[in-house]
Amino acid sequence: MTMSDTLVPALLPRHIAVIMDGNNRYGKINQLGKGQGHIAGKDALDPIVEYCVSTGIEVLTVFAFSSENWLRPPSEVALLMHLLSLTINEQMPRMIKYRIRLRFIGDRRQLSDDLQLLMADAEQKTADFEAMTLVIAISYGGKWDIAHAAKQLAEQVQAGHLSVEDINKEQLGKYVQLADAPEVDMLIRTGGEYRLSNFLLWQSAYAELFFTPTLWPDFNVDELAAMLEEFAQRQRRFGKTSEQVTAVQQIS
Template sequence: MSDVSAERNDRRRHVPRHIAIVMDGNGRWAKARMMPRQAGHRAGAESVRQVVEAAGKMGVEVLTLFAFSSENWSRPQEEVSVLMDLFLRTLEKESVRLHEHNVRIRMIGDRARLSRRLQEQMASAEALTADNTGLTLVIAASYGGRWDLARAARRMAQDARDGQLDPNEINEQCMTSYLSLDGLPEPDLLIRTGGEKRISNFLLWHLAYAELLFVDTLWPDFGTDELHAAVDAFAGRERRFGMTAEQVERVGRA
């Protein structure tokens, strides 16, 4: 094996299976350029395109993007309308292209708050790409971690009442199966752009052991190079999952 091939294989071993991103900074990016906020959101959509393509090429299995939070509904109605329209048009435009690149699209969040047209487009994108075997792109829209947990609790309570779930058998694995990311690996790496250092009600259950990386780069300026830098930073961290460094080393040698 050549040195280049060995380096490439070594790099792939350190690529996270699942990357989650809080895409923050569109508004500030636009403000710094004396442009309307919607210009920042449009620029951010281009960053999404770059990052999805780069993640697929790197061998990432799942990429989850926080597109619109439960709390974002409290923003000015004009901005919410712009965001929803951009989301709809981007989904209409990109679904076919993503399908052609073997990307599977999965949506999570409270769809009841979204327009019927957007709900239909989301369902169409999921159906179109359902059998694809490449990168799984999860888009969190109208999503909140607390909403996810509350919904899971309601569903478990209903199943227990119907005799389909024994409360004594509820454990972490059972709980996970009722949450939005059921069937997918938990995020290994959370990236938040824009300089803020909080997770903002994103994937509260699933981020328990994720590596957290907060970068100052505003989302419209975050692209392929920045994603590679984030993955390189991830590769330099030691993930212990409660074990000692010596135990981790022994597991790595096994």
């Protein structure tokens, strides 16, 4: 019996988000050529995606390129953009094989026309797949996401479709990225850092946080399975007391 066989579906997260950190350090530690750490990180995603599908995870969102990553050296940015294109092309057969929907979130205006077309084509071709949704965050930032949603709300008010009094967290939540997906239940950061780095700030309000020193290219299915086991043991109270949560569980 494998560890995945012991997982109880009802106790699994519906939505897992991953900050894939540590690619550069992996390359330096292993004395790889320039950019090879990022290539190793790209390859590490495949078994994680397949495991999430087989386990019954509904949504997997990965942080591929942040809005702050534009500040990195131009040569590294160019490499990352190239790897993103490769990732999309390489993922498509896997998306079709496993019936995975591919989506992208982030500010696409800074991306090349070719990359934008590639993303749109991948989304269109996989739009009807329902086994799982793989979301790749590119040129994404949580603060941008919330500001963008606020701007859309303001436009609704300006057009007379909404009044200022109508604005609340539910209305704002309709305009953030992934508004139609479950909120993040489990957020993982690899690489030994203990911060969210502006990732899915709204969507992760009640996410269970998992931090590991493992560099992303070394992160594997066994470590993810162990985290899922721990997730199943955590009591998620959402502001309630332990007694209230226990009482509801006993009734259900």
